[in-house]
Amino acid sequence: MNPTATETQKAQMTVTLNIDGQNVTVTKGATVLDACKQANIPVPTFCWHPKLKSVGACRICYVEIEKFPKLMVSCATEAMEGMIVQTNSEKCREGRKAVVELTLLDHPLDCPTCDKGGECDLQDISFDYGLSDQSQYAFNKFRFNTDTDKNSTFDDLTIGPEMVRNQNRCILCYKCTRANEEAFGEHDIGVYYRGNVAEINAAPGGQVESLYSGNLVEICPVGALTSSDWRYQIRVWNTRTVPSIDPFHADGANITLWKDAKKVYRATSRRNDDVDEGWISDISRYGYQIATSEKRLRTPLIKRDGSMVEASWDEALELIAKRIGGIKNKYGAPTLAGVISPSLDLATLHAFGKFFRGALGTNNIDYRSSYAHLPDDPHSTFTYMSSRPFNIANLLKSNAILVVGSNLIREHPNVHLRVRKAVTECGARLYTANPYETKSGDCSADEMVVRPGSEEAFLNGLALSLISQGLAKENVDVSKIDTLLIPNSVEACAEVCGISSNRLNTCAAALARSTAPSILAGEIISN
Amino acid sequence: MPEKLVLFKHIKDPNHKTVSGYESHGGYSAWRKALTSYKPEEVIAEVKESGLRGRGGAGFPTGLKWSFVPKDSPKPRYLICNADESEPGTCKDRVLLEDDPHAVIEGMAIAAYAIGAHLAFNYIRGEFDYPISVFEKAVDEAYERGHLGNDIYGSGFDLHMITHTGGGAYICGEETALINSLAGDRGMSSMKPPFPAVEGLYGCPTVVNNVETLAVLPHIINNGAAWHKSMGTEKSPGTKLFSLTGHVNRPGNYELELGTTLRELIYDIGGGIPGNRNIKAIIPGGASCPFMTPDQLDTPLDFESIAEAGSMLGSGGCIVLDDRTDIVWATYKLIKFFKHESCGKCTPCRQGTKWITQLVDGILAGKGNEEDIKKIDDICHNMLGRTICPLGDAAAMPVISVVQKFRDDFLRRIQMQSPLRMEQFAVE
Ligand SMILES: Cc1cc2nc3c(=O)[nH]c(=O)nc-3n(C[C@H](O)[C@H](O)[C@H](O)COP(=O)(O)O)c2cc1C
Numbered sequence: 039m040n041p042t043a044t045e046t047q048k049a050q051m052t053v054t055l056n057i058d059g060q061n062v063t064v065t066k067g068a069t070v071l072d073a074c075k076q077a078n079i080p081v082p083t084f085c086w087h088p089k090l091k092s093v094g095a096c097r098i099c100y101v102e103i104e105k106f107p108k109l110m111v112s113c114a115t116e117a118m119e120g121m122i123v124q125t126n127s128e129k130c131r132e133g134r135k136a137v138v139e140l141t142l143l144d145h146p147l148d149c150p151t152c153d154k155g156g157e158c159d160l161q162d163i164s165f166d167y168g169l170s171d172q173s174q175y176a177f178n179k180f181r182f183n184t185d186t187d188k189n190s191t192f193d194d195l196t197i198g199p200e201m202v203r204n205q206n207r208c209i210l211c212y213k214c215t216r217a218n219e220e221a222f223g224e225h226d227i228g229v230y231y232r233g234n235v236a237e238i239n240a241a242p243g244g245q246v247e248s249l250y251s252g253n254l255v256e257i258c259p260v261g262a263l264t265s266s267d268w269r270y271q272i273r274v275w276n277t278r279t280v281p282s283i284d285p286f287h288a289d290g291a292n293i294t295l296w297k298d299a300k301k302v303y304r305a306t307s308r309r310n311d312d313v314d315e316g317w318i319s320d321i322s323r324y325g326y327q328i329a330t331s332e333k334r335l336r337t338p339l340i341k342r343d344g345s346m347v348e349a350s351w352d353e354a355l356e357l358i359a360k361r362i363g364g365i366k367n368k369y370g371a372p373t374l375a376g377v378i379s380p381s382l383d384l385a386t387l388h389a390f391g392k393f394f395r396g397a398l399g400t401n402n403i404d405y406r407s408s409y410a411h412l413p414d415d416p417h418s419t420f421t422y423m424s425s426r427p428f429n430i431a432n433l434l435k436s437n438a439i440l441v442v443g444s445n446l447i448r449e450h451p452n453v454h455l456r457v458r459k460a461v462t463e464c465g466a467r468l469y470t471a472n473p474y475e476t477k478s479g480d481c482s483a484d485e486m487v488v489r490p491g492s493e494e495a496f497l498n499g500l501a502l503s504l505i506s507q508g509l510a511k512e513n514v515d516v517s518k519i520d521t522l523l524i525p526n527s528v529e530a531c532a533e534v535c536g537i538s539s540n541r542l543n544t545c546a547a548a549l550a551r552s553t554a555p556s557i558l559a560g561e562i563i564s565n
Numbered sequence: 566m567p568e569k570l571v572l573f574k575h576i577k578d579p580n581h582k583t584v585s586g587y588e589s590h591g592g593y594s595a596w597r598k599a600l601t602s603y604k605p606e607e608v609i610a611e612v613k614e615s616g617l618r619g620r621g622g623a624g625f626p627t628g629l630k631w632s633f634v635p636k637d638s639p640k641p642r643y644l645i646c647n648a649d650e651s652e653p654g655t656c657k658d659r660v661l662l663e664d665d666p667h668a669v670i671e672g673m674a675i676a677a678y679a680i681g682a683h684l685a686f687n688y689i690r691g692e693f694d695y696p697i698s699v700f701e702k703a704v705d706e707a708y709e710r711g712h713l714g715n716d717i718y719g720s721g722f723d724l725h726m727i728t729h730t731g732g733g734a735y736i737c738g739e740e741t742a743l744i745n746s747l748a749g750d751r752g753m754s755s756m757k758p759p760f761p762a763v764e765g766l767y768g769c770p771t772v773v774n775n776v777e778t779l780a781v782l783p784h785i786i787n788n789g790a791a792w793h794k795s796m797g798t799e800k801s802p803g804t805k806l807f808s809l810t811g812h813v814n815r816p817g818n819y820e821l822e823l824g825t826t827l828r829e830l831i832y833d834i835g836g837g838i839p840g841n842r843n844i845k846a847i848i849p850g851g852a853s854c855p856f857m858t859p860d861q862l863d864t865p866l867d868f869e870s871i872a873e874a875g876s877m878l879g880s881g882g883c884i885v886l887d888d889r890t891d892i893v894w895a896t897y898k899l900i901k902f903f904k905h906e907s908c909g910k911c912t913p914c915r916q917g918t919k920w921i922t923q924l925v926d927g928i929l930a931g932k933g934n935e936e937d938i939k940k941i942d943d944i945c946h947n948m949l950g951r952t953i954c955p956l957g958d959a960a961a962m963p964v965i966s967v968v969q970k971f972r973d974d975f976l977r978r979i980q981m982q983s984p985l986r987m988e989q990f991a992v993e
């Protein structure tokens with residue numbers, strides 16, 4: 039391609055606008071707010087979120103655009119070629135000031151007792167745009183009744199295992215409900231009633247307890263949603279942050295730990311679009327609590343007279359050495375075996391292996407503890423995630439996805455969200471084949487529930503189906519394959535899986551016809 | 566000008582609401598004509614040429630709106646009839662649904678054909694029990710007679726119709742909220758763009774038209790664009806239904822040529838004010854339109870003239886207030902309605918309507934002061950043009966007009982410093 043053609047093409051993909059006297063070039067389709075962010079020009083926002091569709095609800099992000107008679111909400115106005123934007127004009131500031139005043143109308147201003155204090159968007163923006171003296175509002179503020187919760191203080195209502203709501207502080211930006219539906223496909227939090235008495239609450243009779251509920255607390259711009267772990271523990275300015283990685287899932291969401299000299303107080307997301315888009319699961323978020331949990335074992339326990347009794351490490355190690363030594367001497371080393379959790383770090387796993395092989399003289403070491411992981415293949419390695427280069431973000435480019443043998447949301451909560459997004463926002467077709475129904479199935483084109491242990495037959499069936507539909511790659515020697523596979527017909531494979539062969543054929547065809555198919559094989563099929 | 570009956574020609578004939586009665590008056594001939602001898606583009610062109618403007622409130626040219634539907638979209642298209650009629654003072658669509666349901670069906674069919682929709686919805690206000698039952702019966706009859714269904718009149722065109730009943734929210738008459746509600750979501754407005762014609766119901770091109778707009782279509786197809794243009798004014802052709810309410814001797818729904826004056830509507834047709842009292846204020850087009858004063862009685866009722874006079878023709882719900890009306894109390898009733906109906910999505914409307922309601926309430930309770938008037942005006946200006954949907958404007962505009970035109974009434978109330986006694990203002 040000659041350079042001029044590339045340049046014109048590039049020009050067609052971008053627009054250049056002028057913001058506060060500065061030319062900014064952004065990709066076509068970007069909003070005025072995106073352009074401001076790119077140029078590091080500050081614009082306040084409440085209801086905008088980088089990963090959600092803009093709805094223009096809060097109206098704080100006003101900018102003035104030449105030739106537009108009204109103030110425009112930058113988060114929902116597309117940047118156009120040649121636009122002349124002012125983000126800090128008199129009219130803008132007046133508009134934002136009015137929005138702050140209206141937003142604060144019913145707000146209790148109870149910052150001293152609010153856990154969001156110090157990291158609250160409303161606090162910050164009120165300092166920038168609020169009135170310097172008293173509000174003109176001379177009426178009693180509207181109070182939401184929280185009588186239903188007898189244990190409540192300060193109008194708090196517990197609406198989930200880890201979530202407390204204070205409706206009086208809510209500014210109805212609808213970020214929580216939007217994220218819940220758009221990003222997570224959950225419906226356990228909603229808006230009830232209408233207008234200025236609209237309130238955010240758990241679905242009737244339910245709780246906000248989806249695996250991603252902690253994100254709702256994190257994105258709430260005010261102290262309307264708070265989490266039970268952080269509440270009343272410490273002020274944010276008394277903490278330090280450390281970047282970290284979620285230790286509970288192999289997809290490795292990026293997190294930030296908030297701590298003081300003594301302990302960790304919470305974990306929040308640390309957005310990395312290659313991995314997590316700023317959403318983390320509740321296990322990643324609240325899991326750190328085990329580090330300082332009261333329920334945690336602090337000393338070894340030894341069973342004496344039928345009950346577990348606390349003991350010292352010396353006692354315990356001595357006992358173990360005595361017993362293991364006894365068995366080894368009496369029955370020989372091969373009767374010993376070690377099972378270790380694969381979630382442990384490499385150094386520990388290495389030491390464990392060394393101890394069993396070197397010190398005890400046995401090769402009986404395993405990490406698989408469930409039926410699903412029973413060994414067939416001595417070479418199977420335990421890899422939660424493929425060791426091949428794999429970028430979670432690339433799932434969005436897939437137009438057909440097969441998830442086989444994986445309860446994805448439990449295994450890799452962030453991969454699950456990305457698969458979901460590929461389906462709901464990018465139009466991919468998703469097929470799942472698992473021994474039970476999973477959350478991913480909710481947005482699938484076909485959720486195939488196959489017999490436990492029949493995943494191999496399912497995959498063989500797919501291969502055979504490709505051959506019989508004439509969709510196999512040309513360079514594949516078809517004659518060899520179908521004799522290798524057992525059972526050797528699509529129908530027989532489908533029979534083993536307990537599904538109709540039609541469904542297998544449809545899935546195979548969708549994958550074959552896709553220009554960018556993805557197949558995610560999970561731990562259920564690690565045999 | 567006397568009444569001009571086009572839509573209301575057979576409205577008093579009880580037989581007209583049955584399919585046989587409707588057919589005996591020439592009903593469904595326009596649908597047959599459109600389907601068998603017009604191309605969809607020709608229907609659009611004819612309607613454009615007729616100058617028909619939407620009767621739902623904004624007066625947007627109907628043919629133009631249809632032409633925004635992308636020609637090359639692979640998605641299905643939908644037509645929605647907006648029968649959520651909830652604008653205070655407006656009750657004309659109800660009459661059409663009740664007494665001339667087949668005209669609505671025929672109009673919907675013509676519009677659906679023009680935009681290439683094979684599925685049409687009628688979103689009817691939930692409280693309209695009787696109109697809903699009449700309309701549903703009429704749809705059944707239309708299917709039986711082959712006016713709806715597959716391969717209509719052997720043309721190969723399929724059209725199906727679904728009646729959907731609303732849940733009782735004014736905001737669901739606003740087209741984006743209506744579409745959200747119809748799709749099963751919360752009835753809340755969305756930002757435009759994207760416009761429904763491009764991305765509406767289920768993300769597909771959708772046209773939303775008012776009941777009355779649709780009911781005019783068969784007449785335009787039958788009699789031609791020139792006939793339609795021969796009525797009304799140059800820029801607002803045709804006839805329009807007006808719901809005359811308030812302090813008038815003969816309240817009711819009347820069909821008039823556009824351009825008839827307010828005076829003719831109120832005095833010649835509505836029989837004037839009871840007890841020959843004077844008019845204090847007129848809301849010409851439903852509760853969301855700025856108030857007009859008696860000196861403006863000679864304003865012609867068409868989109869341009871009313872706009873020039875500082876108000877809006879809206880949906881044609883003309884509310885007359887006589888000189889005994891406490892205008893502050895009327896303002897209170899009005900803003901309280903909008904506060905109650907605000908969907909709560911955007912801050913200026915949600916909080917602004919609430920604050921204004923409290924301020925006006927305070928003035929009524931004898932606790933107001935002069936600054937409150939300015940405050941009310943300020944809040945209105947912070948709502949005007951700053952909200953997601955026009956409900957915010959609809960709430961602000963009449964209030965702005967009131968505090969401007971009836972400032973003295975507010976001052977008098979404020980100076981009285983005593984709570985309002987309701988019985989003083991009971992309507993006769
Ligand atoms: C708050 C609000 C309420 C509305 N209610 C109605 C209604 O009840 N009926 C109606 O036809 N249009 C209503 N509209 C106007 C619709 O949004 C839409 O413009 C209209 O249905 C278009 O039809 P038309 O082009 O035939 O006029 C309302 C608009 C707003 C902002």
Ligand code: SF4
Nearest residue numbers: 208209211212214258
């Ligand atoms: S609870 Fe928080 S996130 Fe949800 S609407 Fe209220 S302010 Fe917004």
Ligand code: SF4
Nearest residue numbers: 908910911914952954
């Ligand atoms: S203007 Fe009012 S009704 Fe319309 S979206 Fe905003 S809050 Fe809802």
Ligand code: FES
Nearest residue numbers: 094096097099113
């Ligand atoms: S951030 Fe733009 S309207 Fe809320």
